[in-house]
Amino acid sequence: MSTKNFPPLNEQMDAIRRGTIDLINEEELAKKISKGRPLVAKLGADPSSPDLHLGHAVVLGKLRTFQDLGHEAHLIVGDFTAMIGDPSGRSKTRPMLTVEETRQNGKTYIEQVSKVLSNDRLVVHYNNDWLGRLTFPDVIKLAGSYTVSQMLEREDFHKRFNEEQPISLHEFLYPLAQAMDSVEIRSDIELGGTDQKFNLLVGRELQRHFDQEPQCILTMPLLEGTDGVRKMSKSYGNSINFNDSADEMFGKTMSIPDSAIYKYFLLATKVKDIAEIKSVLESGEENPRNIKVRLAQEIIRQFYDPSAADNALQRFEQMFVKKETPDDIEVLLLPIGSECVVVDLMVETKMAATKSEARRLIQGGGVSLNGEKVSNERATLIPTSAGVVLKVGKRRYLKVKSA
RNA sequence: GGGCAGGUACUCAAGCGGUCAACGAGGGCAGACUGUAAAUCUGCUGACGAAGUCUACAAAGGUUCGAAUCCUUUCCUGCCCA
DSSP: TTOOOEEEEEHHHHHHHHHSSEEEEEEHHHHHHHOOSSOOEEEOOTTSSSOHHHHHHHHHHHHHHHHHTOOOOEEEETOOOOOOOOOOTTTSOOOOOOOHHHHHHHHHHHHHHHTTOOTTTTEETHHHHHHOOHHHHHHHHHTSOOHHHHHHHHHHHHHHTTOOOOOOOHHHHHHHHHHHHHHTTOOEEEEEEGGHHHHHHHHHHHHHTTTTOOOEEHHHHOOOTTTSSOOOOGGGTTOOOOTTTTHHHHHHHHHSGGHHHHHHHHHHOOOOOOHHHHHHHHOOSOOHHHHHHHHHHHHHHHHHHHHHHHHHHHHIIIIIOOOOOSSOOEEEEOOOOOOOOOHHHHHHHHHHHHHHHHHHHHTTTOOEETTOOOOTTOEEEEBBSSSSEETTTTTTTEEEEEE
C-alpha cells in the first residue's frame, strides 16, 4: 500500500501550488509527501447552501488534483457546523439551521460534488458524528483553548467588533468546531478559499494542542460572481450553479463583465493556454465577446457533454444576437374563444410576480405579443390555433394556443 | 443592575408632526445602444385599481384634525459604567 507510486515530488508540488494564494508551508508539505503515504487532504463542505456553484468548483478542483496525484480526498459535510453557520466574511450572524435541514442538504451536496471529484480515494464524513457527541464540559474545554483576542484577530470579527455590530458567542465556536474536524480525521492538509485562512489556521493550532502533526493549509482565490464584484454566492444571486442548464451557464457566463474573463479562465477552467488568453485580452485585438464565448463553452464542457456547449452557443446566437424567437417555447393551452387579460396571464404563468410588476413591465415597453409591443396595461389576448407568442423581457417566452 | 445611542423598503441610508409609499446610493427589472445577458445612457422598483383606495417605517397602546416623526410599555442591537 505505502509503496504506491506517486509522481515525483517536484511535479506534485507544482500541481498543488498552481493557482493558490497561500500554501503554509511548503517545506512541511514536501516532508509529508516524502513519507510516501497518501496524504489526508481535507475540505469542509458547508451544506447550509445546498447548491454548488463555480466558486466551489475552484477549491474542489484543487482537491481533485490531490486525488489525481494519488492522495485521499476527505470531504467533511458540516452537518453539525452548519447549525452554527460560518461567519467567515460575513457582516452578520447567519441563521442557524436544524440538523434535519443540513442532513438533507448534505445529500444533494454529495451528488453535485461527484461532478468534479473522482469516486476513487474519496472519503465522506459527517461532522455531526463526532461534534454531536461532545458534552458541555468538552465544549468548555475546547473553548478554553483559544482566547477572545485570538478570535478577534480575524478580520471579519474584528471589523464587526469595531463597527459595533453584533457577534454572537456561538460564532466564535465555529472555527474551533472546524478545527476539531481536522483533529478527528488527522488531516495532513486542509483546503479552502482565502476567506477560510483563519479557520484553517485554527485547525493547525488545535492539532498541536492534541499533539498531532499540524496540517498544512492551502487557500484558493475567491471567484467573483457574474457581477464581477462580489464573491460568488447563491444568496447574492450571482452564481453559476452545477445544476444550471447548459443554456443558463452560457448566458450567465456571457453576463460577466469583460474584466472578469481572465480570472474565470484561470480558476474555473482547466485550459492550458491561459497566458495566451491574458495577452490577447490585454492587447484588445479580439472582441472580448468571442473570448467569453469560448469561456462559456469551456465551463459547460466540465458539466455536460461537448455538444451541449455548441447547442448553447447556437441558441444564444439565435435569441440574443439575431433576436429570433426560439422554437422550443413553453405552450399554454386555453379554450377556444377565451380572452384573457395580459396582466393576469403574466401573473398566473409566473412571468411577473404581481400585477403591479406586470403593469410596470408593460409601461416600460418590456412586453410584446407576436413581436408587437404591448402599450396598454389592459390589453387582452385571444389565443389562436397557431399560437400567440407572449414575450416578457429579453428571454421569457410563452406561446398561447387555443385548445 | 445603571447610563447612553439605535431599530426605516432587497441592502445601506435620509427623514424627526402635515407637501411621505417615504431623498440618495447599491442591487434588481425593463428600454435604447452594441459583434456581449460587458460597458454606457434612460426609466421603473408596496399591493390592487380607471381616477383612486388600502397596507407599510421593530411590536402594542396613547396624544393629535393629522404620526415614520411626540408619549408609554414591550422586544431586539451596540457602546460605556458596575
